Amino acid sequence: MVFKNLIYDTILTQMDNPLKNIISDFNKFVGGSGDSAIGVDIGSSAIKVVEIKKKGNKAVLETYGVIALGPYADLEAGRVTNLPIEKVVLALQEVFKQSDVTSDSPAFSIPIQSSLIFTIELPPKISPDQIAAIVPIEARKYIPVPITEVSIDYFIIPKKESSFEEMNTVDVPVKTEEKTNILVVTTQNDVVSKYRSIVSGCKLATSFFEIEIFSSIRANFEHELSPVLLIDFGASCTKLSIVEFGMVQSYHTIERGGADISSSISKSLSIPFPEAEKMKKDFGLFGNPMEKSLADIIKVHIDYIFSETNNVLLGYEKKNNRTISKVIFTGGGSLLKGLQEVAISNFQAEVEIGHPFSKISAPAFLEKVLLTIGPEFAVALGLALRKLQ
Numbered sequence: 001m002v003f004k005n006l007i008y009d010t011i012l013t014q015m016d017n018p019l020k021n022i023i024s025d026f027n028k029f030v031g032g033s034g035d036s037a038i039g040v041d042i043g044s045s046a047i048k049v050v051e052i053k054k055k056g057n058k059a060v061l062e063t064y065g066v067i068a069l070g071p072y073a074d075l076e077a078g079r080v081t082n083l084p085i086e087k088v089v090l091a092l093q094e095v096f097k098q099s100d101v102t103s104d105s106p107a108f109s110i111p112i113q114s115s116l117i118f119t120i121e122l123p124p125k126i127s128p129d130q131i132a133a134i135v136p137i138e139a140r141k142y143i144p145v146p147i148t149e150v151s152i153d154y155f156i157i158p159k160k161e162s163s164f165e166e167m168n169t170v171d172v173p174v175k176t177e178e179k180t181n182i183l184v185v186t187t188q189n190d191v192v193s194k195y196r197s198i199v200s201g202c203k204l205a206t207s208f209f210e211i212e213i214f215s216s217i218r219a220n221f222e223h224e225l226s227p228v229l230l231i232d233f234g235a236s237c238t239k240l241s242i243v244e245f246g247m248v249q250s251y252h253t254i255e256r257g258g259a260d261i262s263s264s265i266s267k268s269l270s271i272p273f274p275e276a277e278k279m280k281k282d283f284g285l286f287g288n289p290m291e292k293s294l295a296d297i298i299k300v301h302i303d304y305i306f307s308e309t310n311n312v313l314l315g316y317e318k319k320n321n322r323t324i325s326k327v328i329f330t331g332g333g334s335l336l337k338g339l340q341e342v343a344i345s346n347f348q349a350e351v352e353i354g355h356p357f358s359k360i361s362a363p364a365f366l367e368k369v370l371l372t373i374g375p376e377f378a379v380a381l382g383l384a385l386r387k388l389q
Contacts, residue, residue, distance in 0.1 A: 036062070038106035039383030040092070041212065042198075044080045045069055045235035045259060046332075047091055050380040051101045052360055054388050059360040061370075064377060065099030067091055078277045080236045080259045085194060089201035096202070105205045107383040108198075109212040112239055114191040116150075117213070117251040118142050119157065122180040131156070131182065139184050150186040157181040157247055183248060185211060207387050213241050213248060215382030216330055219356035221246065226325035229313065229349070232378075233333025235259040238305050242316055242324070250316050254308045258333040261301045268297050285338025295338075302339065306346045313347075323349075330354040332376040356381045 035054040040047065046069055051062040068077035072087045083091070120138045122131065135154050140147055192209060199206045216232060227249065232239040236257045242250040258280075265276035269291060279294060285302065287295035317323055327347050329340065334353055343351045356378045357370040 035388075036103045037207075037384040037387035038101050038103050039109070039215070039380035039385075039387075040106045041109045041215075041377075041379040041383070042088060042092070042111075042195075043069075043235065044082075044111075045078055047088075047095050048377050048380045049095055049099055049101060049106070050377055050384050051099070051103065052381070052384045052388065059385070059388060061357070061360050061362045063099045063101060064380070065095045066376065067095040067098070076273045076277070078235065078259060078262055079273065080257075085197050085201060088198050092198065092202055104203075105207045107207045107387050108195055108209050109215050109379045109383055110187055110191060110195065110209050112211060112213050112251070113237070113253065115185060115187045115211050116143060117183070117185050117211075117248060119249070120182050120184060122182060124179055126180055131180070135182060135184060139186060142184075143186055145188070149190070150188055151192070152184065152186050154182050154184045155247070157183050157249070158245065187211065210383060210386065212379045213239070213251065215379045215386065217241070217243055217246065217248070217382070218385055219359065219378040219382035220328050220330050220354035224326060227316075227320075227322050228326045228328060229309070229324050229347075230328050230330060231309065231334070233258060233329065233331040233336070233339075233375075235332065238309075238333070239331075240309055240312055242312075244322070249320070250312070252308075252312050254305055256301055256305055258336075261298055261333075264301065265294065265297050268293065280336070282337075284336045285342055298336070299342075302336075302342060306343070310346065326350045326352065328352055328354050330356075330375045330378045334375045335372065354378055359385065 036051065037054075038049060038051045040049050046066050048064070048066045050064045053060045053062050069081045069083060069088075069091055070077045070079040072083055072091050073079070073081040075081065120135070122134060126134075131154075136147065136152060139152055143150060195209060196206075213230075213232075216230065220230060221228070221243065224243075225245065227242055227244045230241040230243055232241070234257045236259060238254040238257055240250075240252045240254065241248050262273060262277045262280055265271070265280055266273045269276065271279075279288060279291070280298065282288075283294055285295050285298055313324055324347070327343060327349050329343070329352070333339075340351055340353060353375060355371055355374050357374045359381070362370055
């Protein structure tokens, strides 16, 4: 579905990316006008694009579009794919054509599966030069491939300030000076080369590449001060990011996603995958009166995902003595009916579904549509928002 030439305004509110230079060394081309921005999210089952324009300090939705990748692999829409570059180029050209985008310098997301995010601890007082020298050495302990096959970026995580209660409590023991925590992000060089080939094949000039999680944070977050869990329900997997003050404190992947649920429905009910996909979207966890086992099939997967998520949360809270205040759902799978209700009973925190399009302007008659599809376009919109910064 594509809507074009939407010219309503709104105040641009977006989260600044603390890792603003992330994979900036990979940028090969820079082009396009400064008042138009396109974000491209090449997922495992679909490509999503969003174009926005800037009017003064306001952002306006221009167009958006999505195309399923399954048919390009002779599979059904919704299936997970691993297409060769040539097929991705064809799909990208088609969604650009259907969306009628006007800029030739889009920003692209790099899949988190091709990256590694972790934190390392260094002494409390350490100079920037020492950090630059130590990070590559320490990173080797976490990277399962030769260091020459990845590119590394890092950011110093700000120290947590003492709360008012802590500062005014006599019995609180004097804390030792906190260590310097470094967030390290590594990305496979061959993946970046692949994306450059896609850009070249489409005869485009990319503005920048960015790891998808940072785009998603920008699109979904406002100014949360307490730790927040961002759950991205994708087709191939579910991605968990614990974020505090806009910084990724912890990241985990659960190897189960929306396509797995549809496959289970298809096999259990002996129906074609497209029919299973439709039943999943139409009924979700609320169940189908004509097929009462549907909700149970879906719930098996959701229970597994939430069980793994709770293990991650317990580990984080035990290590950092910090509790999660909010859970934000994003990604296409977050639109599953009944998911939010089940999550509320699983997590001791506020649960909400992200609404990325609230950060930009769109006509009132599109409000319900954008609210419904918003989580699917979070990464693409987050990329576009960064370009307009």
